[in-house]
Structure formats: structure tokens, C-alpha cells
Amino acid sequence: MAATSNAFSSTNLGSQGRDDDLGDFFNKLDLHEEEFDDVVVEEEAPELLEEIRWVALARVQTMQNFSQSAFYKDMRAAWNCSQVVRFRPIGPNLFVVQVYCLGDWDRIMGQGPWLFRNMAVLLVPYDGFTNAEEVPIDYMPIWLQIHKLPDGYCRHDLIVKLLRSAGEVLETRLNGNSRGDYVRVRVKHDIRKPLTKFVSIVKGETHKVYAVRYEKLARFCSACGIIGHGHKE
Structure with a gap:
């Protein structure tokens, strides 16, 4: 005899199927306030x-x-x-x-x-x-380098402005690299946004562009610049 199936039975559905099944089940219930027997949980316990x-x-x-x-x-x-x-x-x-x-x-x-x-x-x-x-999981800390940035621009306040599209600046290291031709910055990167490839400065009538490179970079799409997939995906 075939097993009886009802709203409480276990199936081989995936998690999405189980969620939909439970959602339909609760929607069909005619619940009344007096039917609830709530358990009060003290979060400070x-x-x-x-x-x-x-x-x-x-x-x-x-x-x-x-x-x-x-x-x-x-x-x-x-x-x-x-x-x-x-x-x-x-x-x-x-x-x-x-x-x-x-x-x-x-x-x-x-x-x-x-x-x-x-x-x-x-x-x-x-x-x-x-x-x-x-729970939103949209950010990752990541180190980047701004290369060939002149000393006069190596100020925390200016770097924060330069990297406003890259994410919140968590830490800056203006000195201490062995080559001396870049500054290191740790940012809180929003993985829903493309990686920043360069920063630019206009001083007077001069427009300068400086390359941005990343350390320990995860797989990203070379077409859209989003972390999490390759361009063939």
C-alpha cells in the first residue's frame, strides 16, 4: 500500500520545495490568537x-x-x-x-x-x-595598491576620496612597501559592484590616471569586473 502523504510528511524535495510546501501549509491554516502557546526566550540567558x-x-x-x-x-x-x-x-x-x-x-x-x-x-x-x-552577506575586506601615486597625494583623506567607488576604506599604509612605488589600502568591497581598475586626479589643467591592483584576488569576471564568476559563466 502506498504511503500516505500529507502536509507533515517528509519528501525528497530540495530545500526550496520544502520551503514552498511549508509556506502553502501555513497559508491554508486558519490560525487564531488563542491557539498560540508561545515560548518566551530571553536572549540574555x-x-x-x-x-x-x-x-x-x-x-x-x-x-x-x-x-x-x-x-x-x-x-x-x-x-x-x-x-x-x-x-x-x-x-x-x-x-x-x-x-x-x-x-x-x-x-x-x-x-x-x-x-x-x-x-x-x-x-x-x-x-x-x-x-x-x-542575513546580507555582500562585503569582503580586500587589500589594493594604488601605483605611482606621487607623495603629495599620499594622504589618508585624499585616498578615501579616490577610492569612494571601491568601498569603505578600513586601513591605509602609506609607507613600508619594499618597492616604494605604491600605497596599500584595505577596503570593504561590495561584491555586487565591479572592481575599481584605476583612480584619477585633476590638478589645474593636468589629468592623471593611476592603476589599481589587488592582492590575493578571488576569481572575477574580466568582462563585468564582478567577483564570483568567470567571463564564460
Whole structure:
């Protein structure tokens, strides 16, 4: 006899199919206020705070399939954390990541950009309560270099203006490179926007253009300049 199917039964549908099925189910319910028996959760409860401490969402910025186990292995090696790192997949390229000490947290969240097989890995803090699919993951820190910029223009305030299309400036290093012909700047890049290829300055009647190069750059499209796919994709 065939198994009975209803709104509560488990199927072989993908996650999108399950979400649609549940959405239809709740839409058909005629719910009344007196039917709710809500559980009140105190976010300040010590046991909850301990469980959701040092938790982040990680997304691999790609449209290609990849091995989750290889991702875990490569990121653990790249981060080189002093304590265990736990991963939990919640989507095709979306993961919950948890570490267990402040030093490891500062490293994975502050020392990027991180790459997995030349694909960008984006990280954002996660509160453990919000629906993960609703958390925007649109930015990545990245180092860039402005080459041949004259000393008179090597000022933080001017560099911020020059890179206004590249993203929020997080840090500038005007000195200290071995060649001495570029300045290094760390920016918060919006991966929905194309990479900045150059900056330009007009002084008097002189118009100068200076090349921008990126360090540890993930796969990007040479046609549109967006990180996350190649031009053939």
C-alpha cells in the first residue's frame, strides 16, 4: 500500500520545495490568537549567550558545485585556529561557522580576504536567531595598491576620496612597501559592484590616471569586473 502523504510528511524535495510546501501549509491554516502557546526566550540567558558566541555565516562566492569536506579542510588550514572550528551547512554554499576563543574569532573575521580554490569566502557575524537566508552577506575586506601615486597625494583623506567607488576604506599604509612605488589600502568591497581598475586626479589643467591592483584576488569576471564568476559563466 502506498504511503500516505500529507502536509507533515517528509519528501525528497530540495530545500526550496520544502520551503514552498511549508509556506502553502501555513497559508491554508486558519490560525487564531488563542491557539498560540508561545515560548518566551530571553536572549540574555547565559546558556544562550554561550551557545551563540563567536558564530559567523560563511558563503563561498561561486555558482559552481564544490566539495563541502574540502572546504572545511582548506579553511581550517588557512585559518590555523588554536581551537576547534565547527561548520554546519545550511545551503548549497552557505555555512554556519563557530570558533571557541576570541583570538581565533579576531583572526577569521579580521585578517581576510579568505579564498577557497580561488573563490572568495565571505564572512559576517551571526546572532544565531535570525533566519540565515535573510542575513546580507555582500562585503569582503580586500587589500589594493594604488601605483605611482606621487607623495603629495599620499594622504589618508585624499585616498578615501579616490577610492569612494571601491568601498569603505578600513586601513591605509602609506609607507613600508619594499618597492616604494605604491600605497596599500584595505577596503570593504561590495561584491555586487565591479572592481575599481584605476583612480584619477585633476590638478589645474593636468589629468592623471593611476592603476589599481589587488592582492590575493578571488576569481572575477574580466568582462563585468564582478567577483564570483568567470567571463564564460
